[in-house]
Amino acid sequence: MPNTLTIIVPVYNEEKNLTRVEKELQSYIDQCKLKITVLFVNDGSKDSSLQIIKQICTQNKTFNYLNFDKNYGLSTAIKAGFDHAESSLVGYIDSDLQTSPKDFNLLLEYIDDYDLVTGVRSNRKDSLIKNMSSKIANGIRRSFTQDGMDDTGCPLKIIKADYAKRIPMFQGLHRFLPAMILLQNGTVKQVPVQHFPRIAGKGKFGVWNRLLGPLADCIAYIWMKKKYINYKIADKA
Template identity: 55%
Template sequence: MKSNYRMSIIVPVYNEVDNLDRIEAVFTEYFAHSETKSKVIFVDDGSTDGSFEKIMEICKKDDFSYIKFDKNYGLSTAIKAGIDVCDTELVGYIDADLQTTPFDFDLLLEEIDQYEAVIGFRGKRKDTLSKKVQSSFANSIRRALIDDGVIDTGCPLKVMKTDVAKKIPFFDGMHRFIPALIKLQGGQIQQKSVQHFERTAGVSKFNIFNRSIKPLQDAFAYRWMKSRYITYKVEESNPSV
């Protein structure tokens, strides 16, 4: 059955119980004001701090649903699971820390009809100096190795056409390469500056290893896959009936 919603917004959650009340409030306000009918898909990635119990409470309301993993699998798997169950024309993604705002989805939606994906970049980041340095280093490595033209691939605010998102070849660390993987399919992306805020609750799950060293490994994995990626266009066929 066709969904009554136009966009599903994936919100991966891993031990973010202190942020969930604010997530519910902000999204409820966003849904009330946005012209695009959207819903949230929480993906609980093996939380152990009571996040899932809070998610179940939130999901008693309309416009909220959930997936629960049996253990922690990581961000890429959480995003893939959300895409797998998505039944809407568009799929969005935002982090549970709300360092970006769902209200900026409307900025991305302004141009989604012309592109396969519209992604945000954090024009004025509110992170600590160490996080900015680590992220800048990781982005520099990625651009040097794969040259995808993406300003800020780590920005956790993206909108994609669902049929395109479902074709993304997934691997651990994929979330850093979503725009590049869409381009690999021949898709076009647009980039727009979005707001960025300080984290007000919870603890960041990233460190120098998964901001810098792991992205370097994943960039080489992407280069290997790109060199062997199969793509084709059918000029003519006569399928059996």
């Protein structure tokens, strides 16, 4: 198994969650055999998130941060994390902690044999409307991509860094990470993980951007798939 991991944590107006994020991630790091770095990506937060992140990173050298000059969106935050990671693996978890860092271990069990391992939120703790809109959006996306994934919106993933860094990024890409690995002839697996209710802060996606966004992104993905350049060197001198 690769032995270094960068955990990317996108942040947008999550001041009420960040102390808990540090505590839970540090608890996971303390019992994990991998060498782990946490990378906060502050996506133009308008609350005190940046100040709290800076304090965490000053006190704990395992934690680092990137700070955007304005809000660019989740996909850009994830891409920035990929670009700046220096580890053999990259992970991703949301700062709302509706998934548990401890469940990274469930994904790591398979990373030797797959290039991306993603969580599938079992027994989701969201509202009925949110669950239904996510289910419809996943069905739309799956019909376009044929990636076989049931829950690409799950904010808990592990990816081999060389694959992550080659992903051609666009807005909305966070819904298409498994499909982008498959474009590289990589392999993907999904694993059930825990899901928890949000206990602080506010969700960033509503019903409409959860439904209309994926449809528009699917069209962009189909265009990219047709134009995507992928090759293998058979021989050279």
